[in-house]
Amino acid sequence: MFKKVLIANRGEIALRIIQACRELDIRTVAVHSTADRDSLHVSYADEGICIGPPSSLESYLKIGRVIAAAEISGADAVHPGYGFLAENAHFAEVLEECGIGWIGPRPETIRSMGDKANARRVAIEAGVPVLPGSKDPLASVHEVVGLAAEIGYPVILKASAGGGGRGMRIVENPDEIASQFSTASEEAERAFGDGSMYLEKYLRSPRHVEFQIFGDHHGNVIHLGERECSIQRRHQKLLEESPSVALDEELRNRMGDAAVALAKAVDYRNAGTIEFLLDDDGSFYFMEMNTRIQVEHPVTEEVMGVDLVKEQLRVASGHKLSFRSGLRPRGHVIEFRINAEHPETFRPSPGKMTTLHLPGGPGVRIDTHAYEEYVIPPFYDSMIAKLIVRGANREEAIARGRRALDLFVVEGIHTTVDLHKKILQDEPFQRGDFSTRFMEDFVKRQAEANKRS
Ligand code: ADP
Numbered sequence: 001m002f003k004k005v006l007i008a009n010r011g012e013i014a015l016r017i018i019q020a021c022r023e024l025d026i027r028t029v030a031v032h033s034t035a036d037r038d039s040l041h042v043s044y045a046d047e048g049i050c051i052g053p054p055s056s057l058e059s060y061l062k063i064g065r066v067i068a069a070a071e072i073s074g075a076d077a078v079h080p081g082y083g084f085l086a087e088n089a090h091f092a093e094v095l096e097e098c099g100i101g102w103i104g105p106r107p108e109t110i111r112s113m114g115d116k117a118n119a120r121r122v123a124i125e126a127g128v129p130v131l132p133g134s135k136d137p138l139a140s141v142h143e144v145v146g147l148a149a150e151i152g153y154p155v156i157l158k159a160s161a162g163g164g165g166r167g168m169r170i171v172e173n174p175d176e177i178a179s180q181f182s183t184a185s186e187e188a189e190r191a192f193g194d195g196s197m198y199l200e201k202y203l204r205s206p207r208h209v210e211f212q213i214f215g216d217h218h219g220n221v222i223h224l225g226e227r228e229c230s231i232q233r234r235h236q237k238l239l240e241e242s243p244s245v246a247l248d249e250e251l252r253n254r255m256g257d258a259a260v261a262l263a264k265a266v267d268y269r270n271a272g273t274i275e276f277l278l279d280d281d282g283s284f285y286f287m288e289m290n291t292r293i294q295v296e297h298p299v300t301e302e303v304m305g306v307d308l309v310k311e312q313l314r315v316a317s318g319h320k321l322s323f324r325s326g327l328r329p330r331g332h333v334i335e336f337r338i339n340a341e342h343p344e345t346f347r348p349s350p351g352k353m354t355t356l357h358l359p360g361g362p363g364v365r366i367d368t369h370a371y372e373e374y375v376i377p378p379f380y381d382s383m384i385a386k387l388i389v390r391g392a393n394r395e396e397a398i399a400r401g402r403r404a405l406d407l408f409v410v411e412g413i414h415t416t417v418d419l420h421k422k423i424l425q426d427e428p429f430q431r432g433d434f435s436t437r438f439m440e441d442f443v444k445r446q447a448e449a450n451k452r453s
Helices: 011-023 040-044 063-073 089-097 107-114 116-125 141-151 174-192 249-265 297-304 308-316 394-406 417-425 427-431 438-452
Strands: 004-007 027-033 047-052 077-079 155-163 166-171 197-201 207-215 221-233 236-242 270-278 284-290 332-339 355-357 364-368 383-391 409-411
Touching: 004 011, 004 063, 011 027, 011 040, 011 308, 011 364, 011 383, 027 040, 027 063, 047 063, 063 089, 077 308, 089 107, 107 116, 116 155, 116 197, 116 249, 116 284, 141 155, 141 174, 141 197, 155 174, 166 174, 174 197, 207 249, 207 308, 221 249, 221 297, 221 438, 236 297, 236 417, 249 270, 249 284, 270 308, 297 308, 297 332, 297 364, 297 383, 332 394, 332 417, 383 394, 394 417, 417 427, 417 438, 427 438
Parallel strands: 004 027, 004 077, 027 047
Antiparallel strands: 155 166, 155 197, 207 221, 207 270, 221 236, 236 332, 270 284, 332 383, 355 409, 364 383
């Protein structure tokens, strides 16, 4: 087992990784920017090293500085968390060259699945269903126009290097396709340094259902069930739950088998997620693979009774997978992302949290780096906490969520707490009757209700 791990991240995930290391008696090294000097992850870790100014380009994303910090501190492995360098194959390679362990899949896997157009090809070869679309990156406007006509509108243009809900364009009709392709490709070039695009059929109201998978260095690959992530805003997840009400045992097995087949096809090691779109007729299609731990991993931890981050550390140090396949969910789990943002404009709302009261009690877990008087810096992600609730069934999980959100008190900044409370009161949500269009329809229902009252 590793003796000292450097955490190349910040915020709640850095804390989460330090917790796992503590339980395994691994010493921890936190890296931080000057803006995060007073962060909990720094005080909680055994050692802290400042790696640069607030801008993440000059700190958390600076490979040379993170590696220097690992060498100076004598860390024998690096955990990248999610975001920042977590899906940077080059970073993983440099670490390997320096003889420092990497807590994640092999660099070639990260590279191959990180290119979404290539991941689609790998899925097709593994016999996993994908939506009708382009097999190779789109070469010309002419090709785009022809292919879209063949597939039928609407279609979605996606950046091969895209992520975080960015670099996607829905195109409804042939008049828009050529111009949308050119602007989207230019935007992707600017945002990701790679303008290559691919195209697939756009589903009007699918569900986003993803499978947690895990592989080790001994050829074992399993899945740990699904997470329903259809409650999204601007293609970004807001609330996740498990099990999905849309899956019966037969469909769960088929989707799980497809996820495992795909992971095996790339000899996948460590924790990963296979994302699918599920259409209302029960057809499912591979969307992308995330080659890292995800924000919503606690949903699986709570519903399956496992510790995914400790398993990441064990597996990366060469141990065999300790999970059995075929684990059964224990009740129902819902996760609420608490973001510091304005409720109407959804703009980030950084600043000082003058009051913070966190709920507790049965079935409540909170992953956060926030504390009273903490000043949320404006430079990073706006997520300040994850509230995870578990109940014997979905009804009880919803009731616990409501009760916990009522006692989740934040003052000084705006948050998504009230939005979550309203979602829990929404009838279609309560019935489990929703798709990725949920937020769009929900906002309309809310506006109508406000008009009436
Ligand atoms: P990112 O990597 O940027 O998060 P994804 O490919 O995971 O992008 O897609 C994010 C979200 O966009 C999905 O959860 C879904 O809501 C929507 N989406 C993506 N592709 C399609 C599609 N072909 N049809 C309908 N919705 C889609």
